[in-house]
Every structure is written in C-alpha cells, then in structure tokens.
Amino acid sequence: MSRNILEVNDLKTYYRTRLKEKVHAVDGVSFALEDGKTLGIAGESGCGKSTLALSLMGFYFPPLHYGGGSIKVDGTDIMKLSKEQLRTQVSGREIAYIPQAAMNALNPTLKIIRFIEDIMKEHRPELGKQQVYELAAQRFETLNLSAKVLHSYPNELSGGMKQRTVIAISTILNPKVLIADEPTSALDVTSQKAVIKLLKELLKQKFIRSLVFITHELPLLYHVTDDIMVMYAGEVVERGTAQQMIFDPLHPYTKKLMGSIIVPEEGMKGHKLAAIPGAPPNLKQVPSGCRFADRCEYARDVCRQGKVENQMLDGRVYRCHFAVDMLKEWYKNEGA
Numbered sequence: 001m002s003r004n005i006l007e008v009n010d011l012k013t014y015y016r017t018r019l020k021e022k023v024h025a026v027d028g029v030s031f032a033l034e035d036g037k038t039l040g041i042a043g044e045s046g047c048g049k050s051t052l053a054l055s056l057m058g059f060y061f062p063p064l065h066y067g068g069g070s071i072k073v074d075g076t077d078i079m080k081l082s083k084e085q086l087r088t089q090v091s092g093r094e095i096a097y098i099p100q101a102a103m104n105a106l107n108p109t110l111k112i113i114r115f116i117e118d119i120m121k122e123h124r125p126e127l128g129k130q131q132v133y134e135l136a137a138q139r140f141e142t143l144n145l146s147a148k149v150l151h152s153y154p155n156e157l158s159g160g161m162k163q164r165t166v167i168a169i170s171t172i173l174n175p176k177v178l179i180a181d182e183p184t185s186a187l188d189v190t191s192q193k194a195v196i197k198l199l200k201e202l203l204k205q206k207f208i209r210s211l212v213f214i215t216h217e218l219p220l221l222y223h224v225t226d227d228i229m230v231m232y233a234g235e236v237v238e239r240g241t242a243q244q245m246i247f248d249p250l251h252p253y254t255k256k257l258m259g260s261i262i263v264p265e266e267g268m269k270g271h272k273l274a275a276i277p278g279a280p281p282n283l284k285q286v287p288s289g290c291r292f293a294d295r296c297e298y299a300r301d302v303c304r305q306g307k308v309e310n311q312m313l314d315g316r317v318y319r320c321h322f323a324v325d326m327l328k329e330w331y332k333n334e335g336a
C-alpha cells in the first residue's frame, strides 16, 4: 500500500473579524493524500477551499488563526514547527502553494529569472548565478517552456504563459505536494489545456509527487484528479474517486453539485457550477446538525438534531444521516 504524503486530521481554522467574531472557515477537516495521487477540491464559493489551502501551508496570519488538528507532510506535523522552520524547511520545499490569481501578483519590474534567483538564494545558497540559470533553463525546457522566458518581464508574457511560468517557479524546489488554487480560472480553453498538461508533466517527471487541485470547473477535476473531495460550509461532506463522485454521488449536496455537469467529450469545456437554491449557513454561527439541511430536499427533523458523523463505504466517506440504499432510492425516484 502506498504511503500518505499528506495527512490532515480534524483541522480547524477560523478568521477573527474586527468585531471579534469567529468565522469557522475550516471546521474539522480530515483527509489523506497518497504519494503519487491527485486530489480535487470542489464546492461553492465561500465553503472554505482557499482557507483550507492557506491552512495546509501553515500560513496563519491574522485574521486567520489555527484552531486545532494536525497537518502531516510526509510524516512531519508541520503545526509543531516554528514559523521560521515552516518558511525555510517546508514552504516551497515540502509543500508549495499557487494562490488564486498568482500570475497577477508577479512583480512586473523583475525578470522571471530573478524570482528563481531569490528562491535559490534562500534554499540553495551554494549555487552561483550561472548554475541557477542553467538549472532554471533546463527545468523550463523539460517542461516545454522556452528558456527565453527567463529573460522576460511578466508583462511581456501572455496570461497562459504567465500562469505556467508561476507554476514552474513555484515547483523549482521539487515540493512533495503542490496545492493549486483555481490555476486555470480566467484563462482561455487553449491556455487551460496547457496548464493541465504542465501539471501532469510535473507529476510524470516527479518534480512534484502529489497534487491538490482546487477549482470550480468540475469537469477539469474529472480529467485531472484521482479523487474528489467536496466541501460545504467548512466541512468535508463527501470524498471518493473522481468517477464515483461525478457519476454516483452519495451526499445530497454532491448530487446537486454534480447535477450541473455534463462531461464534455473532448474534455475541457468550461462548465461552471449551476446555482443551487438557497445559501450556505453563516460560518459565524454554524448549525449544530447537518449544515446542508436547510437546502436539502430530503432533510428530516433528525438532520437538524446534533452532529452528523461521517459514514464510510468501500473507501468512500460521506457526511449524511441516511444510509446509501435510502439515498439511492430517493435519487432513483427523482430521476423517474
């Protein structure tokens, strides 16, 4: 059996607002990612995906705070490390993060090679300027990015090329896990395909070992990731293989989410999430029962009474009171 490269157990993180209220953005999240695997994270806007990504990196800066739980990267609990250790030993080396709109955050006054020089100065100080250049040029060419890009300024690159460059820079230290938050949003279909190809190449070349891919574009998850995890109101409501999650969802929320997808034949048409009536609960005051109950057509009184525990089924996990047979019966009747 393959070992886990990332293990998250009961992770809780919250924002403290100026009025001193707590926003429970990640509320008891647990999952594991095996070496060599890719995990997609889906869910509506505001359900905690980006906060989970920040939390996994140990980026706890006010207003975001750590509330409990563990994050193990290749066996090391990063929450037990100091901020300095996180910065020098974990960030970029063990686990790298490409935030939303990262390509727009590149300093326009610096040539691309300067970003790589800065990383190497910190992590590989023994390398001279020429060695850094050669290493960067070789990496870029292996990834089918011209080494000429290294001499360009960010604004001289197209959006798609800028995004691929950011990914190449962020993975230059061969992190074990790459977390990419909406890496294809705001790109045209051709550029999206190029970004996906690059991510797959990074895995194939073993420049990264595992990938966490956050996106609203659900068909992309089907084509890119082994597993999909769906979040709702700060919690994981279901996790399974991409095939199971898209074609045989168990949780009523996953069912609604996936109901909006038509898997396009050639793979990459951008289908966004269809609107689900109602809104997620306020994360300042989360309900004690099922958080989806108010929007769930199958909800009963029991759903609102007390915490809903995860149920396991053949390696899948879903957070609902009801048994699979009952859910499937309801779904069958719905389709009839």
Ligand SMILES: Nc1ncnc2c1ncn2[C@@H]1O[C@H](COP(=O)(O)OP(=O)(O)OP(=O)(O)O)[C@@H](O)[C@H]1O
Residues within 6 Å of the ligand: 015, 016, 017, 023, 025, 043, 044, 045, 046, 047, 048, 049, 050, 051, 052, 063, 283
């Ligand atoms: N700086 C902040 N201060 C207070 N609350 C915040 C802050 N940033 C995010 N939140 C809240 O935390 C919750 C989770 O937000 P998060 O951005 O993680 O969701 P998301 O699923 O990534 O959404 P999106 O897909 O729009 O990026 C939301 O209720 C959001 O309003």
